[in-house]
Amino acid sequence: MLLISCPWCGPRDETEFRYGGAAHVAYPADPAALSDAEWARYLFIRDNPKGPFAERWSHAAGCRRWFNAVRDTVTYEVLAVYRPGEPRPVLP
Amino acid sequence: MAETSTRRSPLAGHADRLAAATLRSAGALRIEEQPFRTHLDLRLDPSGPGAGAFAGVVGVALPVEPGTTAAGTGVEALWLGPDEWLLVGPPGTDGELAARVHAAVGDEPVSVVDVSAQHATLLLAGPRARDVLAHGCSIDLHPRVFGAGHCAQTMLARAPVVLVADGPDAIRVIVRSSFARYLADWLLDAATEHIAAGA
Numbered sequence: 001m002l003l004i005s006c007p008w009c010g011p012r013d014e015t016e017f018r019y020g021g022a023a024h025v026a027y028p029a030d031p032a033a034l035s036d037a038e039w040a041r042y043l044f045i046r047d048n049p050k051g052p053f054a055e056r057w058s059h060a061a062g063c064r065r066w067f068n069a070v071r072d073t074v075t076y077e078v079l080a081v082y083r084p085g086e087p088r089p090v091l092p
Numbered sequence: 093m094a095e096t097s098t099r100r101s102p103l104a105g106h107a108d109r110l111a112a113a114t115l116r117s118a119g120a121l122r123i124e125e126q127p128f129r130t131h132l133d134l135r136l137d138p139s140g141p142g143a144g145a146f147a148g149v150v151g152v153a154l155p156v157e158p159g160t161t162a163a164g165t166g167v168e169a170l171w172l173g174p175d176e177w178l179l180v181g182p183p184g185t186d187g188e189l190a191a192r193v194h195a196a197v198g199d200e201p202v203s204v205v206d207v208s209a210q211h212a213t214l215l216l217a218g219p220r221a222r223d224v225l226a227h228g229c230s231i232d233l234h235p236r237v238f239g240a241g242h243c244a245q246t247m248l249a250r251a252p253v254v255l256v257a258d259g260p261d262a263i264r265v266i267v268r269s270s271f272a273r274y275l276a277d278w279l280l281d282a283a284t285e286h287i288a289a290g291a
C-alpha cells in the first residue's frame with residue numbers, strides 16, 4: 001500500500017485517496033473550435049512515462065480536497081505533493 | 093418534528109453492552125455514547141471578514157491549522173478542511189448556533205448545514221482507549237502526535253470517522269449514524285482483550 005502525504009492532513013494510507021489521472025491537462029480555451037481528432041486527443045491521450053509522473057489525487061476519506069502528486073511509475077515512490085494552483089516542483 | 097415523536101439514538105440498543113464492557117474492563121476502558129450532540133457543517137472563506145468576526149460573535153475561533161480543534165463557550169470547532177469546519181455543541185442548540193454563525197458572517201457566502209442527525213458520537217476513554225482504536229486505524233494515535241486539541245478525519249475499521257482527542261486518555265469517535273451500530277460492535281470486539289470474561 002502506498003503512503004501518500006496529503007498537503008493538508010499529512011501521511012495517510014492509499015485507501016483514503018481517490019486517483020484522478022494525469023495532472024496539468026489544460027482545458028481547451030475554445031473547445032468548439034477543435035476538430036474531433038483534437039478533442040479526442042484532449043480527452044483520451046495521456047502521457048505514460050516510465051519515471052516521475054504528475055497526477056491528481058483526492059483525499060476522499062479525509063479533507064476531501066484535490067491535490068497533485070509526482071509519483072515514480074517504476075518505484076511507486078511519491079516524490080512530491082503540492083496543492084492545486086501551485087507549480088510542479090522541480091525534482092533533483 | 094412532531095411533538096409526539098420520540099428521538100431515538102442509533103446506539104440506544106448498545107447502551108447496556110457499552111456499560112457492561114466499561115464495568116468489566118476494571119478501569120482500562122470507558123465506552124459510552126454521547127447522544128444527540130449538535131453538529132453543524134460549516135463552509136466559509138477563512139480569509140474573509142466572516143472568519144475574522146467569528147470568534148467574537150459565535151464564541152469560538154475557527155482553527156486554521158490542519159487537524160486541530162478550538163474550544164469556545166458552549167461550542168467547539170473541528171478543522172475538516174481548509175475552508176470547512178464541524179461545529180459541535182450540546183444537544184438542542186442547533187438553531188441558536190446556526191443563527192449565531194449567520195450573524196457573524198452576514199452577507200458573505202457561507203454554507204451552514206445541520207448534520208446532527210447524520211452523526212453519532214462515541215467516547216472512548218481510559219488508558220487502553222488508543223490501543224483499541226489502533227486495531228482498526230492506521231494513523232499515529234500516540235498522545236505525542238495526536239494529543240488534546242487534535243482531530244482527524246480518517247478510516248476506523250473501514251468506516252469513515254472523525255477522531256477528536258479530548259485528552260491523553262480520551263478520544264471521541266464521530267461516525268455516520270448508519271455505521272454507528274457496526275462501529276460500536278467492532279469497538280466491543282476490538283476491546284475484548286481488555287474486558288474480563290464472564291459476569
